[in-house]
Amino acid sequence: MYKPKSSLESPRFCGIRTFMRLPYVNETVEADFAIVGVPFDTGQSFRTGARLGPSHIRDFSSLLRPYNGVQDIDIYEYCSGIDYGDIDVIPGNIHRTYENIELGLEPLFNADITPVILGGDHSITLGSLRAAAKKHGPLSLILFDSHTDTSEALYGEQYTHGTPFKRALEEGLISPENSVFIGMRGSMVTPNDLDDARELGFKIITMREVRELGTDEVVRQIYERVGNHKAFLSFDIDFYDPVYAPGTGTPEVGGATTVQGIEFIQKLKDINFVGFDLVEVLPAYDSGQLTAIAASNTIYEMITLIALNKRRRVQEEKEVASLESSK
Numbered sequence: 001m002y003k004p005k006s007s008l009e010s011p012r013f014c015g016i017r018t019f020m021r022l023p024y025v026n027e028t029v030e031a032d033f034a035i036v037g038v039p040f041d042t043g044q045s046f047r048t049g050a051r052l053g054p055s056h057i058r059d060f061s062s063l064l065r066p067y068n069g070v071q072d073i074d075i076y077e078y079c080s081g082i083d084y085g086d087i088d089v090i091p092g093n094i095h096r097t098y099e100n101i102e103l104g105l106e107p108l109f110n111a112d113i114t115p116v117i118l119g120g121d122h123s124i125t126l127g128s129l130r131a132a133a134k135k136h137g138p139l140s141l142i143l144f145d146s147h148t149d150t151s152e153a154l155y156g157e158q159y160t161h162g163t164p165f166k167r168a169l170e171e172g173l174i175s176p177e178n179s180v181f182i183g184m185r186g187s188m189v190t191p192n193d194l195d196d197a198r199e200l201g202f203k204i205i206t207m208r209e210v211r212e213l214g215t216d217e218v219v220r221q222i223y224e225r226v227g228n229h230k231a232f233l234s235f236d237i238d239f240y241d242p243v244y245a246p247g248t249g250t251p252e253v254g255g256a257t258t259v260q261g262i263e264f265i266q267k268l269k270d271i272n273f274v275g276f277d278l279v280e281v282l283p284a285y286d287s288g289q290l291t292a293i294a295a296s297n298t299i300y301e302m303i304t305l306i307a308l309n310k311r312r313r314v315q316e317e318k319e320v321a322s323l324e325s326s327k
Contacts, residue, residue: 002031003076004066012062018083019061019118019299025082028107032079033114033306035299036105037086040097043123043161045154047249053281054086054118056247057299060292068304070266078314079307084108084115094123094159101127102134109135109274114306116299119279121249122149122161125234126168132232132275133173139274140178140229141165142222144261145236146185146252148197148204161249161280169200174232176201180225182218182264183207183239186252207254215260219267231271233302235261235278237295245294247286258294265301269308276302 004021018024019035037054044050067074075081087104090096101124108115109131117128122145132139143149147162150169154160159167168174184194185207194204203225210218238248241255256264281295 001076002029002080002082007065017055017058017062019058019296020064020081021062022081022083024085026085028111028113029082030080031082031113032310033081033116033303034084034108035081035118036084036108036115037118038089038101038120038124038127039086040089040091040094040119040124041121042092042094042097043159044121044249045160045162047282047285049282049284050119050121050249050280051089051091052283053120053279053295056281056283056286056292057118057278057295058083060289061296061299064296064300068300071269071304071308073304073307073311075304075307078311079303081303089120097124098127098130102131105131106134114273115275116302117275117277118299119277119281122234122236122279123159123164124279125277126159126164128275128277129164129168129173129232130171136230136274138172138175140226140231141168141174142179142226142231142233142268142271143181143236144183144239144264145181145234146183146207146238146255147236147250148181148184148194148202150197150200150202165202166200175229178226178229179203180205180222182210182222183256185254207256210256210260215263215267219264222268223271226271228272230274232275233265233268233273233277235276235298236280237278237291238280240294245291247282247284247291248280249282250280258297261294261298262301265298265305269305273305273309278302
């Protein structure tokens with residue numbers, strides 16, 4: 001069982017920086033999830049620097065503790081996790097980086113280890129979806145973001161942080177009729193930006209609609225859309241208002257609070273997730289580690305979902321065994 005070092009035995013400022021002080025294991029072992037860094041930001045179109053996001057998130061995550069009080073679970077009582085380290089990216093070469101992401105994640109998916117990926121800019125999600133779909137087929141995509149990232153191209157380039165889900169759709173990696181994008185807001189290039197994404201088949205719930213509908217209704221619509229399909233959750237840190245997460249490449253006003261974002265993830269515990277990522281953390285603009293705090297706690301809730309799913313499976317297996325023994 002892989003779990004973090006105890007802060008009662010070793011101070012949090014000791015040791016190399018892994019997520020939650022998990023053991024660094026760069027091979028497939030018997031584990032339920034693996035933290036994977038992808039420090040790539042060549043796909044960014046405005047501020048750069050998200051290549052330093054994984055280390056920034058890991059640095060603050062040492063403060064996280066194993067017991068999730070809201071979900072009433074000690075994560076590592078049920079769940080084994082490792083920090084897999086970083087994928088070796090190729091700065092300036094997005095296609096070779098995609099190849100490395102696929103090769104790096106493929107052993108994890110094949111071993112049924114759920115990757116929790118730290119970006120890096122949002123272009124990296126295309127590589128992750130390629131690896132995930134190779135094992136699981138077309139996935140439901142749940143996206144928390146201020147932008148749809150379904151542009152045809154930016155500056156004539158088809159592979160950027162603004163285009164990954166248009167490419168993923170074209171490659172058959174995601175099922176648009178079972179996917180939902182939440183949090184879109186801000187100024188747009190054309191009046192058709194959101195409608196273009198809807199025409200591709202995606203369900204769009206803008207940030208204004210989130211406020212009007214409320215968290216529970218949005219969550220209900222997510223479940224209705226995703227159903228029993230295997231899903232990938234992608235979380236752009238700019239889903240949060242820049243008051244809560246200033247360190248990002250393309251901030252937009254009017255975003256979610258950290259309370260709202262974490263509540264959304266906590267309520268998705270019955271969805272069949274096969275992978276997660278959190279992207280676009282840019283340390284150079286992060287005042288007081290606010291973005292690192294938001295990012296690491298959001299990832300913590302993703303890991304909690306994995307633990308809850310494992311606990312549910314263990315309980316179901318015990319119930320089946322009890323029924324069989326009573327026959």
